[in-house]
Amino acid sequence: INLCHLLSTIDMGIFQRFARIPLKSTYIWSLCRQYSTDLTAVDRALIQHRCVHNRGLGASPGNPGAAPPRLPFSRVTQEDLAFFRTLLPGRTITDPDLLKSSNVDWLKTVEGNSEVLLRPKTTEEVSQILRYCNERNLAVCPQGGNTGLVGGSVPVFDEIILSTSLMKQVITFDNISGILTCQAGCVLENLSNYLEERDFIMPLDLGAKGSCHIGGNVSTNAGGLRLLRYGSLRGTVLGLEVVLADGRILNCLATLRKDNTGYDLKQLFIGSEGTLGVITAVSILCPRKPKAVNVAFLGCSSFQQLLETFQCCRGMLGEILSAFEFLDASCMSLLEKHLKLTNPITESPFYIVIETAGSNATHDEEKLHKFLEEVMTSSLVTDGTVATEATKIKALWSLRERVTEALTHEGYTYKYDISLPVEKIYDLVQDMRGHLGDMAKNVVGYGHVGDGNLHLNITSPSKDPALLAAIEPYVYEWTSKWKGSISAEHGLGLKKRNYIYYSKPSEAVALMGSIKAMLDPKGILNPYKTLPDNIH
Amino acid sequence: MSARVLVGVKRVIDYAVKIRVKPDRTGVVTDGVKHSMNPFCEIAVEEAVKLKEKKLVKEVVAVSCGPQQVQETIRTALAMGADRGIHVEVSGKDYETLGPLQVSKILAALAKKEQADLIILGKQAIDDDCNQTGQMTAALLDWPQRSPEDGTFASEVNIEADKLKVVREIDGGLETIKINLPAVVTADLRLNTPRYATLPNIMKAKKKKIANVKPADLGVDVSSRLEVLKVDEPPQRQAGVKVETVHDLVGKLKEAGRI
Numbered sequence: 186i187n188l189c190h191l192l193s194t195i196d197m198g199i200f201q202r203f204a205r206i207p208l209k210s211t212y213i214w215s216l217c218r219q220y221s222t223d224l225t226a227v228d229r230a231l232i233q234h235r236c237v238h239n240r241g242l243g244a245s246p247g248n249p250g251a252a253p254p255r256l257p258f259s260r261v262t263q264e265d266l267a268f269f270r271t272l273l274p275g276r277t278i279t280d281p282d283l284l285k286s287s288n289v290d291w292l293k294t295v296e297g298n299s300e301v302l303l304r305p306k307t308t309e310e311v312s313q314i315l316r317y318c319n320e321r322n323l324a325v326c327p328q329g330g331n332t333g334l335v336g337g338s339v340p341v342f343d344e345i346i347l348s349t350s351l352m353k354q355v356i357t358f359d360n361i362s363g364i365l366t367c368q369a370g371c372v373l374e375n376l377s378n379y380l381e382e383r384d385f386i387m388p389l390d391l392g393a394k395g396s397c398h399i400g401g402n403v404s405t406n407a408g409g410l411r412l413l414r415y416g417s418l419r420g421t422v423l424g425l426e427v428v429l430a431d432g433r434i435l436n437c438l439a440t441l442r443k444d445n446t447g448y449d450l451k452q453l454f455i456g457s458e459g460t461l462g463v464i465t466a467v468s469i470l471c472p473r474k475p476k477a478v479n480v481a482f483l484g485c486s487s488f489q490q491l492l493e494t495f496q497c498c499r500g501m502l503g504e505i506l507s508a509f510e511f512l513d514a515s516c517m518s519l520l521e522k523h524l525k526l527t528n529p530i531t532e533s534p535f536y537i538v539i540e541t542a543g544s545n546a547t548h549d550e551e552k553l554h555k556f557l558e559e560v561m562t563s564s565l566v567t568d569g570t571v572a573t574e575a576t577k578i579k580a581l582w583s584l585r586e587r588v589t590e591a592l593t594h595e596g597y598t599y600k601y602d603i604s605l606p607v608e609k610i611y612d613l614v615q616d617m618r619g620h621l622g623d624m625a626k627n628v629v630g631y632g633h634v635g636d637g638n639l640h641l642n643i644t645s646p647s648k649d650p651a652l653l654a655a656i657e658p659y660v661y662e663w664t665s666k667w668k669g670s671i672s673a674e675h676g677l678g679l680k681k682r683n684y685i686y687y688s689k690p691s692e693a694v695a696l697m698g699s700i701k702a703m704l705d706p707k708g709i710l711n712p713y714k715t716l717p718d719n720i721h
Numbered sequence: 722m723s724a725r726v727l728v729g730v731k732r733v734i735d736y737a738v739k740i741r742v743k744p745d746r747t748g749v750v751t752d753g754v755k756h757s758m759n760p761f762c763e764i765a766v767e768e769a770v771k772l773k774e775k776k777l778v779k780e781v782v783a784v785s786c787g788p789q790q791v792q793e794t795i796r797t798a799l800a801m802g803a804d805r806g807i808h809v810e811v812s813g814k815d816y817e818t819l820g821p822l823q824v825s826k827i828l829a830a831l832a833k834k835e836q837a838d839l840i841i842l843g844k845q846a847i848d849d850d851c852n853q854t855g856q857m858t859a860a861l862l863d864w865p866q867r868s869p870e871d872g873t874f875a876s877e878v879n880i881e882a883d884k885l886k887v888v889r890e891i892d893g894g895l896e897t898i899k900i901n902l903p904a905v906v907t908a909d910l911r912l913n914t915p916r917y918a919t920l921p922n923i924m925k926a927k928k929k930k931i932a933n934v935k936p937a938d939l940g941v942d943v944s945s946r947l948e949v950l951k952v953d954e955p956p957q958r959q960a961g962v963k964v965e966t967v968h969d970l971v972g973k974l975k976e977a978g979r980i
Contacts, residue, residue, distance in 0.1 A: 476753070483920075529917035561920050569920040574757035575737030577917075 249683035278302035297340030316432025327459040329401025332393040337678025369400025388415035406456030408674035414507035426466035430705035475542035483569035484533030508540035509635030523594035595644035604673035761843025770802035788812040799926035800918035806931035818945035825857035830939035855907035
C-alpha cells in the first residue's frame with residue numbers, strides 16, 4: 186500500500202478509514218521516510234502531524250479530546266469523609282444536587298462524577314487536604330469559578346473537587362506601588378470593584394469576570410481584553426503562594442517588582458492548570474485607573490481594511506490604546522437573534538471595538554477624533570460610533586463580551602482558540618466555512634485581533650461526531666502549518682491535552698512530563714489534563 | 722410643515738457613576754466626575770429627530786443652560802440629528818442654584834424668541850428628579866402640556882394639521898389625544914430608544930452652529946429663592962442577622978418589639 190501517497194492527498198475520509206488499522210506510529214514514520222524526497226515540505230509537515238494524530242492517543246483514534254480510562258487512584262471511603270468533615274465542618278459537600286453544578290463545566294460539554302466537594306478557607310486547610318490525599322492516593326480537581334472552556338476545571342471521574350470559593354479575602358493592598366495581595370478564590374469582578382474605589386484597576390479583564398477566580402486566572406494564564414495594554418499575567422503576577430501535591434506550602438508571595446534571586450518558580454505554576462500545585466494566594470501589580478476611557482465601535486467592509494485600521498490605530502492612538510477586538514457579521518446576527526442586542530451602526534462584514542485609556546480626557550478625545558476622521562475619510566472604516574459615558578461604554582463592550590453567551594443558545598459549540606499571524610486570522614474562518622459547508626450551523630470568528638488571537642466557533646444543533654471529525658484535526662493542522670498555537674489563552678485542559686504536539690516539540694513535552702513527575706509523583710493533581718496521555 | 726422644535730438637554734452626572742457627597746455636605750462631588758446627557762433628554766432629542774425625519778417639523782434646536790462644558794451635551798444632540806444649538810451661559814454660583822423655575826423661564830423666553838411651535842423636554846432629570854420644568858414652561862407660555870407616557874407605554878407622537886396627536890397605552894387599551902400646537906411635550910423612558918450618534922453624524926455636528934446667549938439677554942433673572950441647607954447620604958443599610966432556630970427568631974423579634 187502506498188500509504189504516503191494516500192496520506193499526502195488531503196482526503197480526511199480515506200485517512201480515517203485507514204486509521205482503524207492498528208498501525209504503530211513508528212511503522213508509518215519509517216514508510217514516510219522512504220518517500221521523503223518525493224514530497225514537498227508541506228506534505229511532510231502534514232504527514233508528521235497525521236502520525237501525531239494517530240499515536241493512539243485518547244480513548245479512541247479520531248477523538249483525542251475524550252477522556253482516557255480511569256487511572257488506579259483510590260476511591261473515597263467513609264474514613265476519608267470523616268477526616269474531611271473534621272477538618273472542614275459544614276464545608277464538606279456530598280449532596281449530589283449541590284455537587285451537580287461543580288461536576289459540569291460552563292459550556293455543559295463535560296461532566297464528571299465527583300462525590301465530594303471541599304471548601305477550605307485557609308492555605309493551611311488546603312495543605313492538610315493535599316497531604317492526606319497524597320498519602321491516600323486520592324485524585325484532586327482544583328476548581329475556581331468553573332468558567333474554563335477546555336474541560337480543565339471539572340473532574341473526569343470521581344476526583345475530589347477542591348474549591349477556592351471560600352478563599353476570598355483581600356490580604357493587603359499598597360496604594361503607592363499598586364500591589365494587591367489576595368487569596369486565590371477572589372472573584373475578578375469583586376477585585377476590580379475593590380480596586381476601582383482606590384483608583385486602581387486589575388491588569389486583566391475578561392467576559393467571565395463575574396464568576397472567575399483570580400487563582401483560576403493565574404493557573405490558566407488567562408489573557409483577556411486588556412492584554413494588549415498591560416501584558417500577560419506572566420508579567421503582572423509578582424508572587425504566588427502554592428500548595429504542592431504532598432501538602433508542602435511554597436510561599437513565594439513576594440510583593441517586589443524586581444527580585445532576581447534564584448529560579449523564578451512562580452512561572453512554573455502560572456498556566457500549569459492546577460497540575461503542578463494549587464495556588465492559594467496571589468500578589469499582582471495593578472495599574473492606575475485611567476481617568477478617561479473611550480470606546481469606539483467601527484464597521485469595516487473587509488479584513489484587509491480591518492488590519493490597516495489596526496496599523497493606523499497603533500500609529501495614531503499608540504500609548505492610549507488599551508484594547509482592539511473584532512467580531513464578524515455572523516457574531517452580530519447571533520447577538521441580535523439570541524440576546525436581542527441592537528447593532529449601533531450599519532451592518533458590516535466586520536466590527537471593531539477599540540478602547541482607549543489615558544490620564545487626560547481632552548487629549549485622548551482629540552487623538553481619538555483625529556484617528557476616527559482619518560479612518561473615515563480614507564474609507565478604511567464605513568461607519569462607527571463613539572462612547573465616553575460609562576453606560577454607553579458598557580453597552581458597546583457587551584457586543585463583544587457576550588458573543589460567547591449568544592453562541593451557547595445555538596445548541597452545541599465547538600470552540601477553538603487559536604494564535605496565528607495577524608494577516609491569516611480570518612483566512613482560517615473562511616477556509617473552515619468552505620471546508621464544512623452544510624455540516625455546520627454557523628461558523629463565526631471573533632477575538633483579540635490585536636494579539637493575533639482568534640476565537641473560532643462552530644455551532645451545530647447538537648453534538649455531532651461527523652462534524653467534529655471534519656473539524657479536527659483539520660483546524661490543528663492548518664494552525665500548525667502557519668506555526669500558530671492551538672490554544673492561545675484557553676489552555677489545554679481535558680479537551681486539548683493530546684494536541685499539544687501541534688504546537689510544542691516532543692522534547693519540550695517530555696521535559697514537562699519530568700517536571701510533573703518531580704512535583705507530583707503520584708499524579709493526584711488534576712489528572713487527565715494539560716499533558717498528553719502518552720506522557721505516563 | 723414649517724414647525725420648529727426646541728429640545729432642552731441637561732448635562733448631568735452620568736447614570737453609572739457612584740455619587741459621593743462633598744465633605745462639607747453642601748452638595749455632591751462634580752469635579753472630575755463623568756457627565757453625560759440626561760437619559761430622558763436623549764429620548765426627547767430622539768423624538769424630535771424622528772419628527773424631522775417624518776418631515777413633520779422643519780428644524781430641531783437643542784438648548785442647554787450651564788457653563789462651558791454643556792456645549793459637549795449640545796454637540797451630542799447635534800450628532801443625533803439636531804440642526805443647531807443654543808448655549809445659555811450660566812456659571813458659578815448661579816449654576817449651582819439653577820433650578821426648574823429659572824430654566825422654564827429661560828425656555829419660555831427662547832420659545833418666544835425662536836418662534837418655536839413645539840417644546841420637547843425630558844420628563845425629569847436624574848440628578849434632581851424634579852419633574853417640574855416641562856409643566857412650569859407650559860404654564861409660563863400658557864401652552865398645553867402632555868407627557869405621551871404618563872407612566873404607561875407611549876406609542877407615537879405625530880403632528881396632524883395644527884394639532885399634536887399623541888397615542889398612548891392605558892389600562893383599557895389605546896388612548897388618542899389631540900392637543901393644540903404650540904405645546905410642551907415631556908418624554909418618559911419608554912417613548913423610544915435613542916439612537917447611537919454615528920461617526921458621519923459626529924463629523925457633521927462639528928460644523929453645526931451653537932449660539933451663545935446670556936439669561937440677561939432674554940430678560941430672565943436666574944437668582945434662586947431656594948437655599949440648600951444640607952446634603953446627606955442615605956443611611957447605610959444595616960446587615961441582617963442570621964439565626965439558627967425558630968426559637969431564636971421568635972426571641973429576636975420579641976426583643977425588637979415586633980411581636
